[in-house]
Every structure is written in structure tokens, then in C-alpha cells.
Amino acid sequence: MITCDACTTTLLLEDAGLRLAGEQGVLHEVPLICQLGDELKIGKGRYQILGHARFSYGRGTWDEFWAVDTSGEPVWISVDEGDLILQRELPQKDWPEYRGALRLGRNLRYKAEGFRVDEDGTGTCVGLNGCFGHPLTVGETYRFLNLQGESGTVLSAEIADQEAEWFIGRWIDPFEVEVKTE
Amino acid sequence: MTTHICCYCGTALDALDSYKTLVKFNILNRPETPLKIGAAGQIFGVDYTVIGLLEHEEVWQGRSWKWVDHQVFSATHGYAWLTLEEGHLTFSRRYRKPVDWLSKTVVNRAETRPSLRSEGERFKYYDTSTSSVTYAEGEFTWAPRKGAKTTTITAMSDNAMLGFSTTNREREIYHTVYLEPQEITGFDLPGAVKPSGIHALKKMKAGVNAGFLMRAGLGSMVICLVLAMAMFVQNGKLADTRLRYSVAELPVTIAFEVTKPGRLTRIDLQGNGRNSWNYLAVELEDPEGEVLFESGRTVEYYSGRDKDGNWSEGSNNASLAFFPPVTGTYSVTLDLEESGFWAPNVNRGSSPQHQITQVGLQIRNGVSSGFWLILLALGFGCIGGLPLLRRYLHNKARWRDSDWVDEDDD
Amino acid sequence: MNLFRLIFVLLSATAIAGTTYVAYLGHGGESRDLDRSIRAVSAGRGLNGSIK
Numbered sequence: 303m304i305t306c307d308a309c310t311t312t313l314l315l316e317d318a319g320l321r322l323a324g325e326q327g328v329l330h331e332v333p334l335i336c337q338l339g340d341e342l343k344i345g346k347g348r349y350q351i352l353g354h355a356r357f358s359y360g361r362g363t364w365d366e367f368w369a370v371d372t373s374g375e376p377v378w379i380s381v382d383e384g385d386l387i388l389q390r391e392l393p394q395k396d397w398p399e400y401r402g403a404l405r406l407g408r409n410l411r412y413k414a415e416g417f418r419v420d421e422d423g424t425g426t427c428v429g430l431n432g433c434f435g436h437p438l439t440v441g442e443t444y445r446f447l448n449l450q451g452e453s454g455t456v457l458s459a460e461i462a463d464q465e466a467e468w469f470i471g472r473w474i475d476p477f478e479v480e481v482k483t484e
Numbered sequence: 485m486t487t488h489i490c491c492y493c494g495t496a497l498d499a500l501d502s503y504k505t506l507v508k509f510n511i512l513n514r515p516e517t518p519l520k521i522g523a524a525g526q527i528f529g530v531d532y533t534v535i536g537l538l539e540h541e542e543v544w545q546g547r548s549w550k551w552v553d554h555q556v557f558s559a560t561h562g563y564a565w566l567t568l569e570e571g572h573l574t575f576s577r578r579y580r581k582p583v584d585w586l587s588k589t590v591v592n593r594a595e596t597r598p599s600l601r602s603e604g605e606r607f608k609y610y611d612t613s614t615s616s617v618t619y620a621e622g623e624f625t626w627a628p629r630k631g632a633k634t635t636t637i638t639a640m641s642d643n644a645m646l647g648f649s650t651t652n653r654e655r656e657i658y659h660t661v662y663l664e665p666q667e668i669t670g671f672d673l674p675g676a677v678k679p680s681g682i683h684a685l686k687k688m689k690a691g692v693n694a695g696f697l698m699r700a701g702l703g704s705m706v707i708c709l710v711l712a713m714a715m716f717v718q719n720g721k722l723a724d725t726r727l728r729y730s731v732a733e734l735p736v737t738i739a740f741e742v743t744k745p746g747r748l749t750r751i752d753l754q755g756n757g758r759n760s761w762n763y764l765a766v767e768l769e770d771p772e773g774e775v776l777f778e779s780g781r782t783v784e785y786y787s788g789r790d791k792d793g794n795w796s797e798g799s800n801n802a803s804l805a806f807f808p809p810v811t812g813t814y815s816v817t818l819d820l821e822e823s824g825f826w827a828p829n830v831n832r833g834s835s836p837q838h839q840i841t842q843v844g845l846q847i848r849n850g851v852s853s854g855f856w857l858i859l860l861a862l863g864f865g866c867i868g869g870l871p872l873l874r875r876y877l878h879n880k881a882r883w884r885d886s887d888w889v890d891e892d893d894d
Numbered sequence: 895m896n897l898f899r900l901i902f903v904l905l906s907a908t909a910i911a912g913t914t915y916v917a918y919l920g921h922g923g924e925s926r927d928l929d930r931s932i933r934a935v936s937a938g939r940g941l942n943g944s945i946k
Contacts, residue, residue, distance in 0.1 A: 696899050697902070700903065704906050711910070718918070746919060748924060779927060851920050853922040853924075854922075855921070855923060856916055856917050856921060857913055860909060
């Protein structure tokens, strides 16, 4: 999915050609650790930022960057008030299993690690820029959940209507990120 | 951001809950600190702004400590704390790397100082403290409640400290490093905030040559010791064959050649007495017949058996050494001047006494001595050991305020 | 390698070399109790009458 800078529309690149997806929204210039086009060096990994999305949770916003690593695999880098989370999408077969509903404070076990729901909220996409691995629409609202693991792992869920997506990753210390701007 | 403390009336407002009033702090109690809310600067090259002020108090056994935490924020690197304590500045940030929690139970039960590992660093237990917030102003990432007690257990490595804090049932881990003056700029800080003493986190700033001095000093010491060893076994050449005289032949005069003056010559004497002492007089004449010296050596050896087993004392060997002034033929005169027995009162049967019957003599020219090299080695040892001593003393000072007591030392 | 280290190495090498030479000659190993003055002779021939 890409956004067109010229007419601020977002376009979905599908096998059958382009499909109009929505508006680009407005992304105000805000000091952030990185921006579209940068290459991030985190530990031994190198990530090329291709897409920048901003979500609002009412009182504030946070940013999500879509990037690819050196083997072309996609990752999401979430930036919220300086805190960074690097995550990859989990295929459906690897989704965590639980009974009932997930709410704030609820515990679950995933791959021998205990997790606790630390955040449960809704976010609305307010701006898009660049390319993304899957469709995003400005104005679309998602429910998101963040689960913190005992060993530092972070599990995130993004729920829109009946569709859900799970991601797994870890916190990144901003002081350990090297930013190379184009 | 969850809490905003109104700087005019000191009321804490919950930013997430429509600014509901949480608790009120008295503005008149604002602590003295050179870092004001709104001040901006750089820490480790990153722009930060002071957005909140917090004063903590710890009360323990009738004494109280207060320190000030400043909440700082960077748009690119998030939130952090700047703490000022006795002129020392430290920088703390939330630690999210995998690490085992250090609990009070573990600390209380441990017999040796507990330690833990994280990211390849080893952290040793430092102290446990319980404090509460006595003043708050500005913006914070959590809600300071007056009187709420926080227990923090700290563990320190060579470079940093980890703080494991529990407030009610909330747990947080913070990573703290020391800020050297060159690592923080701006913030309208007065020219020099003079810190007093050594802060636990302050790494020692060894001189640029300290490491070299230690290695060179200790290396030279080893070289000197090896050379001293070599000198010790360097025994020159026998001036003549080994000689043996029966006591009845004494006094006896022996002539020997010295070809290299300025080199040490040593006369070794051996007796064969047992449980007796024998004073052998030695007189040396130079090639012109002048007496160089008159001296002597006592050759004594004792042995026996008592309830603890066999024992022996003394040695049947003695020697003297001198520097011959010129080349030529020297003569040494040897005589048994005095002798005596020593007999234990008990166990006479196992401590037989023998008079000395034979005297062995050998003269060696060109003997070396390791003495001055050993002294030089000691000198180098002091030089090389000085940086080590400084490092040891600094480390002791860093750990001085730790409250760990080993079970055994009471 | 700065000036301080260079000087230290040179001085150390000189000290070690010098002390090794002195040690080789045997200094430090001589007996300290050798009476150098000429006193009453004992088991010996004496001075043949000449006192200088």
C-alpha cells in the first residue's frame, strides 16, 4: 500500500492494479527519533523505514513505522513518547490462545512466558506517508492491546471489526538506535 | 503522561481522568535545586527538558535523607530522571531488558551478597530503601501520592545501578548511570556544581598513564625478580678444589688466586658437628701480606626428637664474602677458636652430641648477588601497585554506603 | 606512546641494566661484619713486626 504525495490519496497496490483506498491524512512535523527514508541500526539489525503512520488515542498520538530488514522481512517500529517497540507480525497459527475476553490486567501464557495486558485502548489513524505492507485507512479506528511479558517480550494485538492481527517483539532503548538519514 | 501538578496551587491532576484532583502539594515546600522546570539542555548529546520536580524522603532509625528527582523529557528519546544528590548528578531511565526481579525475600535470605546478571553485566546488591514523595510539581509519567511508600532495592555493576522499585503492587526497574560534567550541558546549570566525596556510581577516572604505569611497573618487577634469581644461582668459579681438613690440622693457611678484582669472592665453610657449635676464625691476607680482615663464623647444627617428632635447627654451613681489592694470591687462615656442646635435658639418647671433626672449605670467585635487584623489584612493585591501590580504595569508597552485611560478620 | 611513557621506559631500562651489572659483580652479597682494622692477631702470623 502506498500513499501518493501529489494528490494525498492512498493507493492499494494489488495484483489487479491500483485501487483507491483513502486519504493520506495530515502528518505534522514533530521531532521524532527517525523519519521516513531513514535506515535504523539496532544491534545487528538494519531496518529501512518505508512507511510512517500516526495514530491518535484522544489525548495524544503515537507513531508507527513500517520497515524492512536486510532480508526483506517486514517489521513494525512503534514510537510512543520516546519508547520504541520493534515487532513482527505473527502468522495466525502462532497466535496466543486464551479463553474469554482480554482486558486490562488479564494474564496469559505464551511460549512459556507469562504476559499481562498492560494497555487496552483504541486508536484512530490520523496520517499516513510512504508504503505499508497491508492496508491502512486514515480515520479507521482499531482496538489495540499491549501485553508485557516477564522476560521483556511485548505482544500486541490490533483489532478492527472482526479482524485481528497479532505482533510479537521487544522494547528498544532509543540510545541504542543509530539513525542514518538519507 | 498521566499527572500534572499545578505549579500555582500544587494540586495533582490526573491527565488521563479529566484532570481529576489527586493530591495537593504545598508550593512553599519546593526544594532548592539548580535545575528549574522548563530548563533545557543536552544529556549524552540528546536534547532534554525538565518538566517535573520531585522530592523524596527516606526515614530510617531516626535519621532522614532527602533528594530531588527531576523528570526530563526528550521528544526523540522519551522520559528520564535526573537526580541531584550532594552535588552528584545521575541519569535514570526505565529498564525494559530481560532481568530477574530482585526481591526483598531474596535479599533477606541470601547468605552472601546477592547478585544478578543482565545484558552481560553483573550487578551486586547495594542497598534497600523505603521512601515517600514529600513534594511534587510539574508533569510526570505516574501519579505521585503523598505518603505512598516505595521500596527500592538496588544492585550495582561497574558502570551502572539497577533499581527495583515496588509501590503498592506496581513494579518498575530503573537503570541509573553517573553523569560526568562533560556529559551534561545546558539546563542553566551554574558553572561548577561541586560534588562532594565519591558517589557510589562514580567511576574512577584513572590517569591516562595509570594502566601503563601498572603494567610497566609490575612487568619491570617481574624482570628484576627473574634477574635476581639468575644472580642468586650464579656462583662464580671455584678458586681451587674443594678442601677438607680434619680439626687436628687446624690452624691451616690456604692460598688462592684472584684474577678478577672487583668481583665478589665467597668463602664457604662446612662443619660436621651435631648438637654442637663451633666458632671458626677466618683471617684473610692480601697478596702483599696485609691483613684484610679478621673475622669468623659459627657453624652449628642441632637435632633431636621430642613428642612432636624430629626437629633440627641451625646449619652446618656458613660463609663470608668480600671484594678482593687487587689481583694476586691471597691467603686465608682458618682455625677452630671455640666450640661447645649443647645438650637437651631430656631424650639424651636421641640427641647425640658430636664434636666437629672435619672442616670443609671452598672458595669461589666472581659470585653474584641478587640483593639490589630485589630492592629494585620492590621499588617497581610499589610503582606498579600504586594504580592498583588507588583502584581498590576507590572501589571501597563506592561500596561504602552499601547496607549489605554478611551473615558471618556480626 | 607519549613522552611520559617513553621516559619511564628509558629510565626503567637504565635502572634495571645498571642494577643488574652491579648485582653481577656481587654487590649486596658482601659480609658486613668483616673487621677491616688491624687489631691483635690471633691464629696467624701477625704483621711481621711492621705496623703501618
